Amino acid sequence: MPQLVFNKQGLFNYTVTESFEAGIKLLGSEVKSIKLGHINLKGSYVSLKDGAAWLMQAHVSAYEPSKGKPGSLFAAKRPRKLLLSQKELDWLQGKLSGANLTIIPVKLYTKGAFIKVEIALARSKKQHDKREIIKKREIDRSIRRSLKGRNFSDS
16 A cells, blocks of 8 residues: 555644544546646545545645647645545534544555545644644754764773
8 A cells, every 4th residue: 555645734623533544536637747747735635525435625636748739627625535434424523513524635555556545534723733743843852952963882
């Protein structure tokens, strides 16, 4: 399962409670572009409407050989349908109605010949939680930096 893209910003802003695997309905040129890694999940989310799940605001760059060809209509941020079972859709709809939750895409990967997206039910983090994460990361980085040049042999 080679991972194509990972939503690092989404995991920084949200706390994941549960995750699902979903198929994604794409055009041929979008598949080629995504397999080259030309997709950005920053700021994207999943919307449930009309009995289906839609990936919104995911930016897929146009596949280079098909750029400018006559008849090639390309919208980089168009909504893309996610393929979930009706049972999963109903469960997600029930979870979203009561609590202050959202659905975000976490990563895109290939599974055989198919492109799959891992979506997660998530709750927004508070600003002080984000500050603590940044502070902890900087402390760990400074500790690694100070220990990098030291030699711990018994001489």
